[in-house]
Amino acid sequence: xxxxxxxxxxxxxxxxxxxxxxxxxxxxxxxxxxxxxxxxxxxxxxxxxxxxxxxxxxxxxxxxxxxxxxxxxxxxxxxxxxxxxxxxxxxxxxxxxxxxxxxxxxxxxxxxxxxxxxxx
Numbered sequence: 001x002x003x004x005x006x007x008x009x010x011x012x013x014x015x016x017x018x019x020x021x022x023x024x025x026x027x028x029x030x031x032x033x034x035x036x037x038x039x040x041x042x043x044x045x046x047x048x049x050x051x052x053x054x055x056x057x058x059x060x061x062x063x064x065x066x067x068x069x070x071x072x073x074x075x076x077x078x079x080x081x082x083x084x085x086x087x088x089x090x091x092x093x094x095x096x097x098x099x100x101x102x103x104x105x106x107x108x109x110x111x112x113x114x115x116x117x118x119x120x
Contacts, residue, residue, distance in 0.1 A: 008085050013044040015075040016053065019068055030060055047084070050091040069093055 020028040035041055039052045046053040057065035073093045080086040 008082050009047045012047045016043050019071045050088045054092055
């Protein structure tokens with residue numbers, strides 16, 4: 001029988017990947033590359049280590065990482081009954097960031113213009 005972990009880890013991975021790919025393939029690719037370079041992990045590992053995801057997003061996109069975090073939180077907040085998912089969001093969206101998120105943000109269907117994409 002599947003437990004919540006077997007369901008929520010893949011769901012969280014899909015939400016992260018979809019959020020990044022909605023912004024752009026280069027955003028996804030940069031994050032995947034940097035996660036591996038810095039932590040030797042992949043997106044699915046961020047379910048147990050959300051601080052890795054947060055750190056890499058901040059490193060790559062500065063304060064613009066909040067748009068990505070907001071989108072991930074928005075997709076997963078209905079699953080906070082699951083303790084691991086609640087913990088994931090608690091680490092990913094600390095109280096300070098929650099206060100910033102309360103400020104209205106208008107996301108366009110293609111919100112890549114709201115992300116400061118650094119070209120190497």
